[in-house]
Structure formats: structure tokens, C-alpha cells
Amino acid sequence: MPTDRELALKSIIYRRELLRIxxxxxxxxxxxxxxxxxxxxxxxxxxxxxxxxxxSDPDRDRYVQSKGHSVEALYVVLADMGFFPxxxxxxxxxxGSHFVGHPTRKVPGIEHNxxxxxxxxxxxxxxxxxxxxxxxxxRTFVLVGDGELAEGSxxxxxxxxxxxxxxSLTAVIDCNSLQISGRTSSVMNSEPIDEKFAAFxxxxxxxxxxxxxxLAEALKAPLAPGRPSAVIASTVKxxxxxxxxxxxxxxxxxxxxxxxxxxxxxxxxxxxALGGEAP
Amino acid sequence: MSAPAPGMHSRDALGVAARxxxxxxxxxxEVFSETLLELARADxxxxxxxxxxxxxxxxxxxxxxxxxxxxxxxxxxxxxVGVAAGLSNAGMNVFAVSPACFLTARALEQIKNDxxxxxxxxxxxxxxxxxxxxxxxxxxxxxxxxxxLRAVNNIVVVAPADNPEARFAVLAAxxxxxxxxxxxxxxxxxxxxxxxxxxxxxxxxxxRPGNDLAFLATGETVIHALxxxxxxxxxxxxxxxxxxxxxxxxxxxxAVLAAxxxCRAVVTVEEHMVNGGLGEACASVxxxxxxxxxxxxxxxxxxYTFTGSQADIxxxxxxxxxxxxxxxLSLKGRPGASA
Numbered sequence: 001m002p003t004d005r006e007l008a009l010k011s012i013i014y015r016r017e018l019l020r021i022x023x024x025x026x027x028x029x030x031x032x033x034x035x036x037x038x039x040x041x042x043x044x045x046x047x048x049x050x051x052x053x054x055x056s057d058p059d060r061d062r063y064v065q066s067k068g069h070s071v072e073a074l075y076v077v078l079a080d081m082g083f084f085p086x087x088x089x090x091x092x093x094x095x096g097s098h099f100v101g102h103p104t105r106k107v108p109g110i111e112h113n114x115x116x117x118x119x120x121x122x123x124x125x126x127x128x129x130x131x132x133x134x135x136x137x138x139r140t141f142v143l144v145g146d147g148e149l150a151e152g153s154x155x156x157x158x159x160x161x162x163x164x165x166x167x168s169l170t171a172v173i174d175c176n177s178l179q180i181s182g183r184t185s186s187v188m189n190s191e192p193i194d195e196k197f198a199a200f201x202x203x204x205x206x207x208x209x210x211x212x213x214x215l216a217e218a219l220k221a222p223l224a225p226g227r228p229s230a231v232i233a234s235t236v237k238x239x240x241x242x243x244x245x246x247x248x249x250x251x252x253x254x255x256x257x258x259x260x261x262x263x264x265x266x267x268x269x270x271x272x273a274l275g276g277e278a279p
Numbered sequence: 280m281s282a283p284a285p286g287m288h289s290r291d292a293l294g295v296a297a298r299x300x301x302x303x304x305x306x307x308x309e310v311f312s313e314t315l316l317e318l319a320r321a322d323x324x325x326x327x328x329x330x331x332x333x334x335x336x337x338x339x340x341x342x343x344x345x346x347x348x349x350x351x352x353x354x355x356x357x358x359x360v361g362v363a364a365g366l367s368n369a370g371m372n373v374f375a376v377s378p379a380c381f382l383t384a385r386a387l388e389q390i391k392n393d394x395x396x397x398x399x400x401x402x403x404x405x406x407x408x409x410x411x412x413x414x415x416x417x418x419x420x421x422x423x424x425x426x427x428l429r430a431v432n433n434i435v436v437v438a439p440a441d442n443p444e445a446r447f448a449v450l451a452a453x454x455x456x457x458x459x460x461x462x463x464x465x466x467x468x469x470x471x472x473x474x475x476x477x478x479x480x481x482x483x484x485x486x487r488p489g490n491d492l493a494f495l496a497t498g499e500t501v502i503h504a505l506x507x508x509x510x511x512x513x514x515x516x517x518x519x520x521x522x523x524x525x526x527x528x529x530x531x532x533x534a535v536l537a538a539x540x541x542c543r544a545v546v547t548v549e550e551h552m553v554n555g556g557l558g559e560a561c562a563s564v565x566x567x568x569x570x571x572x573x574x575x576x577x578x579x580x581x582x583y584t585f586t587g588s589q590a591d592i593x594x595x596x597x598x599x600x601x602x603x604x605x606x607x608l609s610l611k612g613r614p615g616a617s618a
Binding site: 058062104105111112113114115116118119121122123124125126127128129130131133134136140152153156157159160163 | 326347348350352353355357358360361362363364365366367368369370371388389392393396397398
């Protein structure tokens with residue numbers, strides 16, 4: 001299991017890689033991928049009991065990325081976990097490639113096809129119910145965006161998860177407070193998210209979504225017996241590249257050559273300060 | 280006191296049915312629930328997932344006997360289909376049951392993405408389908424489901440015509456490696472003559488031979504085509520073929536082309552809008568093969584749907600023995616037709 005320092009290095013290396021593949025493809029959801037990359041990193045590096053060797057094991061942990069548009073972050077982590085060769089990331093967006101702009105099961109390691117918002121929560125509820133029916137101990141994690149919570153199907157699933165007391169289910173809310181049109185608070189305010197989930201019967205914890213230790217602590221076990229867990233991760237859209245941070249325009253912005261060089265230089269400097277180097 | 284509502288079949292039609300020796304069966308939904316219970320007793324991975332639809336899905340007995348194989352999601356069709364996909368991921372063989380009108384409209388995106396695109400071999404069971412809910416009105420009708428699901432990749436669309444077709448469809452769906460949509464109505468149904476072909480997805484069944492005209496029908500309309508064919512034999516000396524097409528997708532294009540080539544006149548019949556359903560699917564097969572035949576598509580036209588019971592609506596749109604006889608006799612270009 002990677003050390004805290006290794007996670008910190010990966011955090012930068014993953015960011016370099018997702019920017020590289022987005023730049024190479026000429027398209028991608030840059031801001032959201034940068035806001036959730038640390039969550040996905042902690043899940044795959046510290047929490048999930050799943051690997052290329054166990055991806056067909058019925059008792060593997062499940063991860064569903066409901067905010068499917070941030071797929072570049074997932075691709076980068078899955079490549080690092082060895083689910084497929086890193087070189088395949090260069091096919092992102094190319095004709096005939098399975099590496100499209102939202103997750104599909106054609107890509108090794110991906111559990112469920114997503115992209116239309118509001119779908120992951122019901123599917124994750126089904127997985128968690130399935131674990132109970134099969135008497136399996138696997139846990140199910142679903143990553144949801146804060147803007148995505150405007151989709152009503154999330155709340156159908158939130159009701160069912162609580163009704164069935166699915167404590168093997170954890171929803172992580174990537175609260176970057178921005179969506180494509182602007183501030184989530186002005187487009188359609190989803191706050192107070194914690195009170196909403198609590199009112200639906202979930203155990204709730206707010207964490208810093210870029211703090212590996214806090215994320216790992218919140219995700220290592222269900223927050224409360226007999227209740228589904230909602231980990232509300234406060235994040236920064238575009239996190240890690242100064243000029244991309246907290247700007248709705250980077251929702252699916254693709255850096256031009258100068259911006260790309262500038263972003264990479266910033267990440268390389270941070271990597272060097274930690275004593276690491278780019279692969 | 281009002282007069283009792285007229286039944287599905289006229290006195291004349293019932294007479295024809297009696298002369299054909301047809302026996303009245305039960306609603307397909309009952310056959311579905313019995314067959315599913317039988318399968319689920321032997322296979323604990325089989326689940327019935329319902330959206331407050333146990334009563335209308337005839338699944339009360341199933342839920343009582345196999346509570347651990349029953350999942351209730353409440354009145355939440357999007358959740359129903361998403362949960363079904365998740366349960367399938369966890370290794371369960373899921374039958375998700377909901378009125379067809381809600382299942383295939385409200386949860387269409389879940390069907391498209393979470394079941395079909397994600398390749399989860401869930402069986403979606405649309406109950407009280409077509410205009411089964413009759414006078415409850417258009418909110419409760421599913422006259423769009425063939426069209427919607429024909430346009431979705433990786434799903435089989437099945438509308439059984441009688442109890443044996445319903446039973447076979449449930450058995451085939453349970454064993455299917457791909458997603459299946461089953462469409463069941465509420466009415467009791469005559470059992471069709473056995474016909475020439477065993478049931479299999481993608482295969483049509485010729486339930487009556489003939490080369491003067493072919494009725495290509497699906498679901499609960501097939502019986503009306505059969506009665507019309509028998510009536511046309513009695514009164515007009517016509518030998519009309521009747522083909523039951525339980526699988527609207529994938530369509531048995533061989534059976535459709537055989538009808539077009541051998542009969543030169545085809546009447547399609549469906550409890551669905553004429554847009555995008557069985558009739559247009561058959562027309563497409565015929566046209567793309569470079570064939571030409573006289574064709575009538577009988578279904579519900581693109582208009583504010585006539586109100587009344589399922590029988591009233593069927594009669595209004597000519598989905599009846601009398602209506603189909605009239606359509607057949609008036610079909611322009613039909614061999615032997617006067618005009």
C-alpha cells in the first residue's frame with residue numbers, strides 16, 4: 001500500500017497524466033477530473049479491494065463513477081493500477097477506441113457504463129443489495145458530483161439505500177461547487193447536502209477532498225452501522241493548476257500549447273519540491 | 280344502470296373461435312408470475328424487483344413465498360431499473376416489473392444506459408401494456424415502447440400473444456445472455472393453434488397457413504388476425520396466413536419476406552402507434568429487400584387516442600375480427616382485389 005508521500009507524488013503524477021491525455025485527445029473534462037482525482041486515488045490505492053487479478057471475483061469491491069464525465073481521472077488511476085497498459089490512454093477519443101469520454105465496461109476495470117448523470121446511485125444501491133443477498137462482504141462506492149445532485153433519481157436511490165439500511169454503500173460527493181454554467185449555488189443550489197443526506201437517513205461526514213489522510217479515514221469503514229455513508233468531499237475544481245482552479249470555464253476546457261506548458265511546469269515544480277520526478 | 284361494457288370479441292368472433300376450437304386461457308401476467316415463481320424456487324439468483332407493482336404484476340404469491348428474492352423499490356421506476364442493473368452486476372438474475380407505460384418512458388434512459396449499453400442481462404417486464412389500462416387514459420398507455428426500444432441497441436423486445444408464448448418468453452428471458460423486454464397485457468387470451476415453429480427469440484410462428492394475404496401480428500392482437508383469417512375463409516374463400524411475431528426485435532425478417540413474396544398482400548397488426556412499431560419494421564424489411572406488396576399497417580394512429588376500454592380502443596382502430604376483415608378486403612393491390 002502506498003505511503004502518504006507516495007500518494008502525494010501520485011497526486012501530481014496523475015494530474016500531469018490526465019492533462020497529457022486530454023491535451024492529446026483535444027477534449028476532456030479537465031476541471032472535474034482535477035477535483036476528483038485525489039478521491040479516486042485514495043479509493044484505488046487505499047480502500048478498494050479490487051485489482052486486475054480480482055476484477056471478475058464476485059466478492060470484489062465495486063466502484064461506480066456516476067459523474068462519468070470525469071473519466072480521464074479514472075482512466076489514469078486504472079492505468080496506474082495495471083488494469084491496462086498506459087499506452088492505451090493515447091487512444092482517448094480516437095476512432096474505434098474504447099477510451100471514450102465517459103466510462104464503459106469495454107475498458108478493463110470499469111464496473112458500469114455512466115455518463116448520463118443521476119444513474120450511479122441507483123446502480124450502486126443494486127450492487128449493495130446484491131452483496132447482502134449473496135451474503136458477500138464487498139463494499140460499494142459511488143462518486144457523485146454536487147451539481148449532479150439536481151437529478152431526482154439520486155434521491156430515489158438515497159431513499160432506497162436508507163430503507164434497506166445499506167451500510168456497505170458509500171457515496172462520495174465531489175463538492176467542487178461549480179458546474180458547466182457556473183456556481184452550483186446559483187444554477188441549482190444542492191446545499192445543504194449534509195442535511196439532505198442526513199434527512200434521508202444516511203450517516204454523513206464532510207472532509208477535505210484533497211486530504212488523503214482525511215479521505216482514507218472517512219472511507220476505511222462504514223460511518224455508522226445500519227446506515228449508508230455519505231462522504232461529502234470539499235474539493236476545488238481544476239485543483240493543482242493555479243489558473244484552472246475554481247473556474248467554471250475549465251469544466252471541459254482544453255489547454256492550448258502555452259497553457260499546457262505552464263500547467264506542466266507548475267506540476268513539475270511541485271513534483272521536484274517533493275523530490276519526485278515525472279515518469 | 281348502464282349496459283355492461285362489450286367484451287373484446289363480438290358474438291360473431293366468439294362463434295368463429297368456437298368453430299376453430301380455441302380455448303380461453305388466462306392473462307399473460309398470471310402466466311409470467313407463475314413461471315417466474317417456478318424458476319425462482321429452483322434458482323435462488325432469480326429476483327423479482329418491483330415498483331409498488333406486486334399486485335398488478337401478480338407477484339403477491341411470489342413475494343410471500345420467496346421474500347428473500349423480492350426487492351421493492353417503491354414508486355420509483357428510474358431507481359427500479361438502475362437497482363436491477365446493479366443487482367445484475369452482483370450476479371443476480373433480475374426481473375424488473377413495472378407498468379409498461381412508466382417502465383419504458385420514465386426509465387428509458389436507465390434501460391438504454393444501465394441495462395442495454397452496460398450489457399446487463401436484466402429482464403424488464405412491462406405489465407398492463409399497450410392500452411390494457413383502457414379508460415385510465417393516455418398516461419397509462421404504452422403505445423411507444425416498441426418504437427423506443429427498437430431504437431436501443433442490445434435489447435430483445437417480446438410481446439407474447441397467448442399463454443404458451445408468455446411462458447416460453449419468460450423461460451427464454453431467464454436464460455438470455457442479453458437484456459430482454461417482455462410486454463404483457465391484462466386480458467384473458469385465447470390460446471392459439473400450436474402452429475409450425477417452436478418458440479425462440481427472433482422467430483415468428485405461422486399459426487395458420489395461406490397465400491392469399493398474410494396477417495403479421497404481435498402480442499394481444501394476434502387472436503384478432505386469426506379470427507379474421509378464419510372469417511375470410513368462411514365468407515370470401517380466402518386463404519390468409521397468420522403469423523404471430525412475438526419478437527418485435529430482432530425481427531424474423533425471413534418470415535416477413537416470405538409473407539410478402541408468397542402472399543403479395545400483408546396486413547400488420549399491433550397494439551402500438553403505427554409510427555415505429557411492427558408495421559414499419561416489416562415495411563422496412565420488405566422495401567430493403569426490393570420486394571413490393573400491398574401493405575396495411577393496423578395500429579393506433581398518430582392522434583389523441585380514442586377513449587374507452589382496451590376492447591373499445593381496439594374496435595375503434597379496427598383491431599378486431601370485423602375491422603381486420605374490412606382492412607384485408609379493401610387492401611388496394613391485393614391479388615384478386617377489385618381496385
